[in-house]
Amino acid sequence: MSFGKLYTYPKAPRSTMTLYIATLNNLDIEIVPALPGKIYPEHGDVSEEYYSKFHTGKVPALETADGFCVYESIAVSWFLAKQNPNTTLLGSNLKEETTVLRWASFMNYELLPPIMAWIVPIIGRGPSSPEILAQCEKNCELTIRAVEKEITGKKFLVGGCLTMADLFVVSGLARGYQFVFTKAWAAKHPIVHEYYMRIRSDPIFMKVAGEIVIRDGPGGTYPDYDGTF
Structure with missing residues (x-):
């Protein structure tokens, strides 16, 4: 029996971890395209029916077979993880x-x-100049340093095994690697890069997020939906 429907769009950074957890827990979930107008203006927007169930119109959003609807990535991920009563994803x-x-x-x-904010000028959706790009990169450093400080000397962010903390942080980092975290950036952040590569190389991550690509230079197309999943 189907567990329900998970609404998202390809490589949505706040959906990757939900797909991972659903796959890990062997949940029979139908993946349904949802194209928010803010991300895909050329496709219009999600339907009024979607808004009636998920009031912000964003992804990820989950509708279970019995009609329970939940949105916001933390809530969806937590709910999916809890489907396994013995899960270790939430901490011990x-x-x-x-x-x-x-x-x-x-x-x-x-x-x-x-x-x-760094990606926006790279993909042509905002003003760009060397000064703007330098400031965007600088603004990322504080949060990257926070990850670096906490993962140094450890394999996982929380406890001794993979948790939802790792799934969220690596899903966020993956967006950076998709556009702006280049080989040169990785060389300047070896601890974070090693952590990312180790978690991102997990077979389930590879299944739900695709092959790992480290860019030579910043760039890429956004969004990258061609009408199919």
Whole structure:
């Protein structure tokens, strides 16, 4: 029996971890394209029916077979992880659970926004100049240093195994690698790069997010939806 429907668009940075968790837990989920107008203005927007279920019109969004609807990446990921009563993705005690949530929130509100702000001028959706790009890169450094400080000497951000914290942070970093985290950038951030490559090389990550590409220089097309999943 189908578990439900997960609405997203290709390589959506706040959806990657939900796809990972659904795959890890062997959930029978239908992946349904949802193209928010802010991301895909040429396609219009999501439907009024979508807005009636998921009021912000964003992704990821989950509708279970019994009609339960939930949106926001942390909530969707937490709900999917909880489908396995023995999951280790959420931490092994209250302190670890709290730290996992901190990292998930950190990715959404501290890590991804400056990465996207750097991407915007690269893809031609905002003004660009050497000064603007230099400032964008500088703005990313504070959050990258935060990851570096906490992962140094460890394999995982929380506890001794992979958790939702790693899934969120690596999903956010993946957006950077897609456009602006080049080979030169990786060489300047060896600790974060090693961590990213190790987690991102996980077979499930490769399945849901595709092959790893490290760019020679900044660039890329956005969005990259061709009408199919």
